[in-house]
Amino acid sequence: MSKENFLKEIRKGIDRIRAAGSEITLVHHNDADGLTSAAVLETALTRANFSVQRICIERVHPPTITRIHDDFTTPILYVDLGAQAAPEISVANQGRRTTLILDHHHPNEPTDPKVLNIATENFGLSGDMDISASTAAYFFALELDAKNQDLAYIGVLGAVGDEHDREGALIKENRDALMDAVEQGHVKIEVNADGKEEYSLTRFGDPIPMAPLAISITTLGGVGYYSDGPDLGVRVCLEGLFPEAQKRLEELRKIQQKAYEETTERLKRDGFYETKHIQWFTVGEDFSPMGVKIIGEYCWDIRNEDFIDPEKYIVGFQNMSPKIPNLGTFDWSQTKVSMRLPTPLEQKILVDKTMPGLSYLVPEAARQVGGSIDACHDYTAATIVDIGKEEALISAMDKLIQEELEKK
Secondary structure: OOHHHHHHHHHHHHHHHHHOOOEEEEEEOOOHHHHHHHHHHHHHHHHOOOEEEEEEOOOOOHHHHHHHHHHOOOOEEEEOOOOOOHHHHHHHHOOOOOEEEEEOOOOOOOOOOOEEEEEHHHHOOOOOOOOOHHHHHHHHHHHHOHHHHHHHHHHHHHHHHOOOOOOOOOOHHHHHHHHHHHHOOOEEEEEOOOOOEEEEEOOOOOOEEHHHHHHHHHHHHHHOOOOOHHHHHHHHHHHOOOHHHHHHHHHHHHHHHHHHHHHHHHHHHHOOEEOOOEEEEEEEOOOOOOOOHHHHHHHHHHOOOOOOOOOOEEEEEEEOOOEEOOOEEOOOOEEEEEEEOOHHHHHHHHOOOOOOOHHHHHHHHHHHHOOEEOOOOOOOEEEEEEOOOHHHHHHHHHHHHHHHHHHO
């Protein structure tokens, strides 16, 4: 249970992929943490003479991963997703090829010996605050070659994008990456009037505030998921916000702003569906053509607005497109579910420990209604359920919350 054991497991994974050949399929998430992780690993693996094919997905979902393991014959490396879905990935793999999972979410054990789950939580490294997927990817890159230290700033960018500095500073393993980046002159630290650290990217010249840059990368990957967004997001990590990406970002922000404004107006007018502990809503197809990552981003943006009940969990539903870039069309009728917390409730969960966290509630409720499970933290979580099972999921969550409270 230590960073050294985590690095030892990474070395085991590197030995496995090297023994399997010089090609690899890199599967990653489409938010800032996922895209920075992909940028780090694609660069490091290419430097190590691997041929890398990237596949960007929004969720580890059984039909999606089955197709990946059916269609791609190289070793597969998942990053920023997959830890909790290790059993499902094992079923999809069926012992066929070397598969690594490099993740910072709460893990489950794989059932296939060819699947190695290098989840930070297995080694006492908290994925909620201490280590982002991008920082884990940076450590992986260092184990490939110490010269990859120049990628530290990308690890920091992903940690900031995943809000790991929300208590005022990056800590633990994230801070290790930060100090490496600062030492190289790639990141600058300043302390604001509130005593909180603010980070600027200096790798490409004039300082660029990292927090808004990370939001921009998530916008590219989430709003632009069904077009060129993820590829542009990875390039921004490596090149800075170049003109083509800036132009595309402005276009995507207009799409996002229009959808957000219309949804907010409706919620203010009509209100949420509510249970004792939950406030929930659905956007159906209203966020199309944006990716389903955006329902979570919207829930995060509104979590402290004055029309939100600060004591209730926020749950939003967005219908999933049957088309996945680079993977084709799927026969499903499903909705993505994202959960976020108002700040007062987050305090009760993360600090006071008086309310149950999402990393317990969401997997348990999802199992009851046939949902898929992956990538849950205590403060943010998501799942996928069939359209028509929205109320059943909410009811299951509400019941679980009440049961946990009665135990206290």
